[in-house]
Amino acid sequence: MENPLLQDFNTPHESVPFSQIKTEHFLPAFEIAIKMSQKEIEDICINPAEPTFENTILALETSGEKLGKISTIFFNLNSAETNEEIQNLAKTISPMLSSHGNDIMLNPVLFKRIKTVYDNRNALNLNPEQMRLLERKYKSFTRNGANLNEAQKDEIRKIDAELSKTTVNFGQNALAETNNYFLQIKDESKLKGLPSYVLAEAKAEAENRKLEGWVFTLHIPSYLPVMTYADNRELRRELFMAYSNKGFQANEYNNEANVQKIAELRLKRANILGYNTHADFVLEDRMAKDPQTVKTFLNDLLTQSKPFGVRDVKMLEDYAKAKDGIKQLERWDHAYYAEKVKMEKYSLSQDELKPYFELDKVVQGTFEIAKRLFGITFVERKDIDKYHEDVKVYEVLDEKGQHLALYYTDFHPRAGKRAGAWMTSYREQSNINGKQVRPHVSIVCNFTKPTADTPALLTFDEVETLFHEFGHALHGMMANTTYESLSGTNVLYDFVELPSQFMENYCYEPEALKLFAQHYQTGETIPQSLIDKVKNASNYMEGYQTVRQLSFGILDQAWYGSNPLKVTSVSEFENQAMVPTNLYPVVEGTLMSTSFSHIFNGGYSSGYYSYKWSEVLDADAFAYFQEKGIFNKEVAAKFKKLLQSGGSVDPMELYIEFRGQKPSNDALMKRAGFN
Structure with missing residues (x-):
């Protein structure tokens, strides 16, 4: 059987030939690619020959190329278009x-x-980039047990x-819990307050399931409007x-044991490597450097x-008590009353804004802003293969009209896609010995779908x-870069959110x-009066949102900055950490x-604080643009260099x-608004 995963991709810009790849291709491809890498x-x-940069460091950097490509395709599909x-x-x-x-x-010889x-x-x-690569490679080996004895290596x-x-x-349990739940409502009187677009989406969901009435799920485009309206x-x-x-x-999807096991295994691993906690291990290789710096940052x-x-x-409590006689506001009330007060305080509602934010127009807006900042343009390519009909593919051209990248977008929820939003790559950039390899990047989101009547x-x-995600x-x-x-995005984790939050x-x-x-x-441009409302409301609930975001970082540090072996109850431990x-x-x-997939099934264990850390950077960076002009060419050129440099230079x-x-x-x- 010819396996497309093991062939060179004879496609536009060597893009992934998704339609040729079948699930049964993956395991044999992995087995062969692992042998090639070995x-x-x-x-x-x-x-x-004596070890040199070229025959050791560069050879290591370029090894496993086929395995990396297959892994990227497989795990991206497992996130965005999975099945049993x-x-x-x-x-x-x-x-x-x-x-x-x-x-x-x-490997001791290596x-x-x-x-x-x-x-x-x-x-x-x-040169500086070669030195950076050497230092990063050496550090990755020492941080992963290269200096351990054989017994310790076996344990790792x-x-x-x-x-x-x-x-x-x-991750599979969390996805199953999201996908398995739905709530069917047959009595329309229970749905008062919900906008027409939410009802239309819920009606379509019911029809898809061949059910009467309206169906709501735990996917954010379905869940959040209910909580809000x-x-x-x-x-x-x-x-x-x-x-x-x-x-x-x-039930069978209970993750409590998995949470404890993951935290305990990471602690044990860190201890073997000579660190007190998993947080000590992780943060040594971040801008923050150590857990105390992070705790001080979060607590301040x-x-x-x-x-x-x-x-x-x-x-909100005062408002809910006065309007509806509610004596104790609960968590499920927050979004609802926050929206009510926002309407009264700023005369601004999501319902009023939504007609101005048609998805396709917003996507074109991101393209226009990128063009004004960096001179790049986007052209849709319908001849490039994709893994689902919802996906669109664009070729990105630089200021000279030369090929820069491929950009995949995937915007709507479905059963095979995990919750949330993320950016990923199918191929990353390199330029070794003059062979320029340009990247193929993708963003995956879960936005409200169009209906029969509405985009x-x-x-x-x-x-x-x-x-x-566009950032x-x-x-x-x-x-x-060269390597x-x-x-x-191969940068230190507490730097990676700067471009995204900046945008x-x-x-x-x-x-x-x-x-x-x-x-x-109508095609009418958003009126200045509505923009003013958006600006005026931009700090609305900022105190609540900041505390909420900090709570996630504090919970992350609690799991990984202490000893989880002492945890007898996951819920008690979490509740204590969140007090x-x-x-x-x-x-x-x-x-x-x-x-909490970010810290138990993603790359953010001990690193969730980085969202706030990067906010400090993005606010400071954007203040520079505001001072000079938000499309200022000179400042944009400096920021472009920061983007281009990736992890080849220390982030600070x-x-x-x-x-x-x-x-x-x-x-x-x-x-x-905290000043």
């Missing part, structure tokens, strides 16, 4: 890859060669194999409880923001999400909004940890080169 590593180890067969395969393939990765990282080059680095006349192998299985199980408090409570107890029910922000969070909730219209939050995509597309492992700022700028915010029926950030009463039967050096100074908290405090 042979490449063996060739480095048995090379009789792919999920079962993931349980087999993840431990295989973990074992192979450890065979490399724990590490000896790397260490020889590293020890002689100052005599090798390396066992832990990593167990971790790969357990994290996959966690439904007058029926019991309906809000019912959906809230279902959303908030994912992985915390007495909490001290500054909590009074504003308390004020925000008190305002896909975005809430303002969804507009921000789209700009956020990540720009980081990938603009990449211009793939230093390219694009969110354009959602609030009249000069930018007028480029794409046009009424889907300083609680603005509402704790709701029995709900839990965050059991569906990169930032100072762009900004001319270290970042300051002042711009974030001013933007949040």
